[in-house]
Amino acid sequence: MPTLTIDGRTVSVPEGKTILEAAEAAGVRVPHFCWHRALGALGACRLCAVTVLDGPQKGVRMACLTPVQEGMRVSTLDESSWNMRRSVIEWLMANHPHDCPVCDEGGECQLQDMTVAGNHAVRRQRGRKRTFHNQDLGPFIEHEMNRCIACYRCVRTYRDYCGGDDFGVLGSRDRVYFGRFRPGRLLSPFSGNLVDVCPTGTLTDKTSRFRARPWDLEEASSVCPHCALGCAVIPGGRYRELLRVRADPRPQPNDGFLCDRGRFGYGYANRADRPRQARLEGRPGTLAEAVAALRERVEGIARQHGPEAVLLLGSARATVEANALLSLWARRLGAADPVFDLAARRDGAARIFARAAPALRATLADVRQADLTLVCGADPLAEGPLLALALRQAARRGAAVRVIDPRPVPLVCEAERLPLAPTLVPEALRFLAGGNGAGLSQEVLQPLAETKRLFDAARRPVVIGSAEGLGPDGVRALLALVAGASRPDRDAKAALLLPGPSSFACARLASAVPNAQDLRRRLGGGKIRAVVALEVDPLAEAPPAVTGVIEKAELFAALDYLPTATVGRANLFLPSAGPYEQDGAFCDFAGRLRAFARVLRPGTPILHTGKGNHPPRTFSPDVPGGDAAPAWEILAEILGISGGLSGARAEIEKAFSFLQGLAGLRADARDERVLPGGEPPAPPGAPAGPEPAGLRLLLSDPFVGWEPLSAHAAVLEVLRPEDAVYLNPAELARLGLAPGARARVEAQELSEIRVARAADLPPGLAWVVRRRGSALSRLPAGEVFACRVAREEGA
Amino acid sequence: MKLWRSIRGTLDAFWITLRTLFRRPATIAWPEKRRAPAERFRARIVLTRDPQGKERCVACYLCSAACPVSCISMQSAEAPDGRRYAAWFRINFARCIFCGLCAEACPTRAIQMTPDYEMCRRDPLSLLYEKEDLLIDGPGKDPHYDFYRHAGIGVAAPRGTLPGERPPEDPGSLLP
Ligand code: SF4
Ligand code: SF4
Ligand code: SF4
Ligand code: SF4
């Protein structure tokens, strides 16, 4: 640990660190453009000049490139390095346009800050300025090349960190150009990170182009609600409109990066058709009326027909508080636990994982540090995109990535795939744990044995699955594998991708034993008379057998902020606040509780109330469309819990001991609280049913198009996959389907027309990617169903 | 002593009134008579146009940031030709203190102070000026300044064609 002094402050840092990192540790700010915590040093901008007063090489040095040495004395205020930095700014500004007023970076621009800090006000250079043409980079990123300072942060982010290959640097000398070979949409699902890393206005967020200045934005530390990974985000809004989402630059949990779904999928909050008014039997009313009606009617039905007539539906996207209060309500009514997930298999898998020992549950940081990663029955890019990025960081450090999956799972790093029928994946996991591989064919066992050798040799292996893909049986095998492999010198961990930001807590709130049969019995008995859907859309997510019962209920109440099918059908509707419009907590896929703070109050954006023009010239103390309240607040009111959020949290902590510590979480400090493990449910006695014969249908989720929030964000429409059914080429030929032909897919009495496409799949498998609103998508993902695929004649 | 001070204080006031009665008043009989304010008098604010007659304001929010009483609000937007402009722009003159900081902050010379101080109303709502009320037809002070001709991002004229700009580079070229 060399010790050095920087501007008179003494600091010790580990061997191999640079002066710049030591300065950060000492709290001395060294100006820089090209250095970035996650991307490292490059030495391109020369702004980080400091003077080494004492050390092996005295004089002006680049702080980001010079390793620290024992006894160094460094000054950032010395005249020689100060002059150098000032000159660097002046050179950079020589070609810079004169356009801060129309530049979206203005107000948070590093170049602007440095120009002011360097006292540069008048351009002394007399020559003409260099110009470039811009490119259309698609609907997310705006390009203004004249503003570029050639720091190479974008290329290092896009190509090195995110694994994209359609953006890079072109040209030579002072003409270097950062863009695509041809104009067009950036194809990486992590393209939005360019906005955060570019220190100038060259690459800016097109979805909020010219909408606001950063100093006018209301911002808060929040947690991304678009998947279970719980990335740290800082959303910003103004005039009751959510305008952008940026990554929290702090390293944990997501290393300061986001996926495009989490960054650009915020449009659901601003929709003109967002339901903002309470509705009672088709009649508009106030929220207070609707809350009173909900309590009275549910309690009335429970009194009259017994608590089993009440079905409460929890949700993976509602806050932990709202779900916990829903559980509490069920207890008070004497009703069965709420159903947190209508997909029974996924639900069962999540409940097992939610009770695994905390030491076995991998976080994103664990994945980034892993030396071997296995992806089994999971599609990280769709179900937890940042996990795919974490896998890439592991691969960049030399980790091998193996995929065991029937689908050609896309990743952003090199990976070796073993295609395996979906039902065989758990068996493969058992083989890796030392099983005999019964049921696996010889050509599978051979590569699997090779993977097992790698796994046994790895010191920090992480095995990644998904609740959907693995099911209860697979999750048991997954946990057995990592538990068996963990030794004092070896840290094997498992990650399970879950459907939403509260899934883990929901799975914990639910009883250990899945109540799938129980649910079927409850629905089948014809007893259900009241259904309360808490921020969930059962009509789009459950098969007809379930939705039929729900729709027939005497009371069908919905709390939501999205214009879903369920909201349209409900006979009692309560507008709830969106995730960025309330304080609350989510629980990530590794069981870490994280609190988030409110960004905006709910209300109709001024953009809509003014119809694009100025706000109406009338005054009223009420906020238009501002009736919505956080779901936890509505439920606390029903339960008679006072004291706002802290009152509700205190009550929740009392009722659910594993949520202890919820009240103490601070959003700004990004506190986290690890949920303890629990008693895992005993394995079921009965083996899984027989595999359906003939063609089987497998459904899975896309990056965009299924996750409920981003599916309601219009700007992401371009990322929606085609409505296709994928088959392997031999199967296509057998069915007489040419790639691109229209095919009718039928399963479980649902049918839909899709475009036939060839894909690298095991024989006998038809694969469909779900889209919210399509008929087949009401079947749960991950399970296999007998199906029929036939050519559809006619137009 | 105290008593004497009180008596003097009372009489003084009467004396001043009496004396002033025969002086020429400092006030004028507005509105029959009007003062000509100085050229740089700071009163009613206007939004000006550039020499081509286009709106100068680019809705950069600098004036609203500079305003110490926060009486300027606006919403920026993008026009089809790439110009940034104010979809709406509102000044609440019931709150404005005519300090002129907005005009000083404006990088495009769009917002300017005029000498028109005659703007008292009974209804505060009528002091809420929208963009149509603020926009005038001419350039006001600095009549030749056109921000977009200096901005260097190809809005007023194709990129690289204005004085002070080189023609756009060809990033495909690898020549030294
Ligand atoms: S990049 Fe920064 S310095 Fe350049 S125009 Fe934009 S805000 Fe101004
Ligand atoms: S585009 Fe931005 S990040 Fe890339 S080199 Fe230019 S200034 Fe740096
Ligand atoms: S990976 Fe998940 S949590 Fe992270 S930004 Fe993307 S959608 Fe949000
Ligand atoms: S400072 Fe000038 S250009 Fe900017 S918003 Fe105000 S009036 Fe418009």
Ligand code: FES
């Ligand atoms: S930060 Fe050191 S050269 Fe750019």
